[in-house]
Amino acid sequence: MTMVRAGVVPGRRAMFYGIAGLLVTSGIVAATVGVFGLNRLFTGILLGVAAGVGVLFLLFARDGVVLTDQSIVRRTPWGAATIDWNRVVAGRFALDEKSRWSLALDLNGGDEQHGELVLLSIPPVQRPIANAYDMRKREQVNEIRSILRRKQIPVILLPEIAEALTQHWRLAPPTR
Template identity: 75%
Template sequence: MTMVRAGVVPGRRAAWYGVAGVLVTAGICGIVVGMFGVNRVFTGLLLGVAAGISLLFLLFGRDGVVLTDQSIVRRTPWSASTLAWDRVVAGRFALDENARWSLALDLNDGDEPHHELVLLSIPPVVKPIGSAYDMRKREQVNEIRGMLRSKRIPITVLPEIADALTLHWRLAPPTR
């Protein structure tokens, strides 16, 4: 079974996750200081930061989109919904409103004529791979394109994006 993990956490939700991490950090620090005295501030901060970071990893790890052979699963920390592949009209690799490259699926929602599911949002590629982040994003782009190709979903790629992917990341342009 093939499975590709993707998805973009919206800014508002990411901000709420950050607030939750800070609140957990402050709460645990306050509890430790309240129970053991002001001399344990550093211990409280250390435990609070560890718990806050753990919470952030949990929240961000649960949030995303998983593409499988059978369906597309949209997940948040509190829920999950499944979309059938037959709802996908096309894939699109274009510029988004923040001048980032966005790989999205166009969905047919029946009542709503057009709905978008963003799978990936990356800064424009202007140089060869120089970090682990670049390598991971290249792998994600390749995995998502492979999954869409296997499902025979047409992908539209802006020419400047296709050129940069070919030149810098050595990804072949779509065949159709």
């Protein structure tokens, strides 16, 4: 069974996660100082930062999209929704409103905002792979394209994106 993790956390939800992390951090600092006194401020800060980072990690790790051969699962920390592959009209690799490259699925029916599900949002590729982030994003693009190809879902790709992916990341252009 093939499973691909993707997904973009919307800005509003990311801000909520950040606020939750700050609240946990400040709560633990306040509780530590309240119980043990001001002499344990540094200990409270260490414990609070560790707990706050842990909360952030858990929230961001739970939020995402999982593509499997059977369905697409859109997960948030408080639930999950399954989307059938027969709802996917096409894949689209284009520029988003922030001049980043966005790989999204166009959906028919359902209640998703604007009928799309954003899988990736990456900065434009302008050079060969230079670091682990580039390598991971290249792998994700390749895995998503493979599963879409197996599901026979057409992918609309802007020519400049196709050229950059071929030239810099050595990803072959789509065959259709």
